[in-house]
Each structure stands twice: as C-alpha cells, then as structure tokens.
Amino acid sequence: MIKMKVLQNIKSLGVVAVIRADDPDSAFKISEACIEGGLTNIELTFTTPEADQVIKKLKSAYSDKAVIGAGTVLDAHTARISIMAGAEFVVSPAFDEETAKMCNLYSIPYMPGCMTITEMKEALKLGVDVLKLFPGSALGPDFVKAVKGPLPHVQIMPTGGVDLDNIGTWLQNGCIAVGIGGNLTAPARDNRYDLITETAAQYVAKAAQVIRAQK
Helix, strand or coil: CHHHHHHHHHHHHCEEEEECCCCHHHHHHHHHHHHHCCCCEEEEECCCCCHHHHHHHHHHHHCCCCEEEEECCCCHHHHHHHHHHCCCCEEECCCCHHHHHHHHHCCCCEEEEECCHHHHHHHHHCCCCCEEECCHHHCCHHHHHHHCCCCCCCCEEEECCCCCCCHHHHHHCCCCCEEECHHHHHHHHHCCHHHHHHHHHHHHHHHHHHHHHHC
C-alpha cells in the first residue's frame, strides 16, 4: 500500500526534485524550498555528504507533506542505508540487479537509469517500477514515444535535459514524471532559496496543466 501511494504521488504531481548539494545543510534548505513551492517529491542524492542523515531529517520534518527518496544509489548496500534512513524510493544512474532485489525485499520503488530497450527489458524482469531515462538530454522526448510502441506498459521518468520549455513535451510523449536538477537548484549557490521555491512552483504548475489536459 505504501509503495503504491509513493508511485501515485510521483505520477500525480509529475515532477521530482533531484537534490545534489555540497553539504547537508544546503541539501535540507534546497529540499525545504522545493516543498514550499509545492514540489513534494524529493530525491536526495548520495553524492551529498551525510545524505542518509538529511533523509532522516526531511522525513522527520515533512513525512506528512512530502515523499522523500534517495538518488545516485550505486549498490545494494547504499540502497539499504537509504531505506533504513527512511527513503521511500530509490533512484540509480544505472540498473543494478542486487539493488533491485534489495528494494523489492523492502517493497520500495526502484528507478534505475536505462538508455536502451535491452536495459529496460532486463530491469522490468527484476520488478523495476519506473525506468529513469538518463541522461534524458542524450535521447530527447521523441525517444520516449518510440519506446512506448513496443513497451506501452513501461513507466519512464527522464532526468537531465528537462526544463520549463520542454517539460510538457516529455509528459505528453508518455513520461509518468520528470526529474529536475540543476536548473531548479542553481540559485542555492547564492543562497536564493526563494528563487528555488518560485521555480519549483512553476514546474508543478506546468506539469499540472499537461496532466489535466491528458485526462
């Protein structure tokens, strides 16, 4: 039930904030700014120092308002650390069989990066819920439409190459959600968390507009 609720939240909002920061405090503040803007799907990457502690802190503060996940998870060991910290979904830049098994063990959605039909097929065989198209900029929205031909049931979320100008095209071509990173979080370098909140709200509004039109 929890797994379905997490996936539904990601799908209904259509946007996931990918948080990559140089220190734990910045990561928390960026996440907080996104949540304040209505972007309540947070992927806290494990390139961030003490990422598991940030996940714990976010869960403690926003468990009733946001879905908190872990990103850049490269192996099953890191996946378990993130799950024990409270991560509600796990994202990897590439598919890893042992990570898939670990997430299945705890009934946590796993979203590995895939670029080919073969990679996608192997991931689906291991029970992967959502396929992360990474880097999205290398393939583009038309690739999603092409994949949906032979694999109409596949759920795809691109990360990298998504912006306010093309988010609509990605979603219209069949993505269940999109991951937004650098162009959302960049203002943190100047401590302009208010701009992150503003941009987050813009992404949420754009996604909502497309999702409403598809119903």
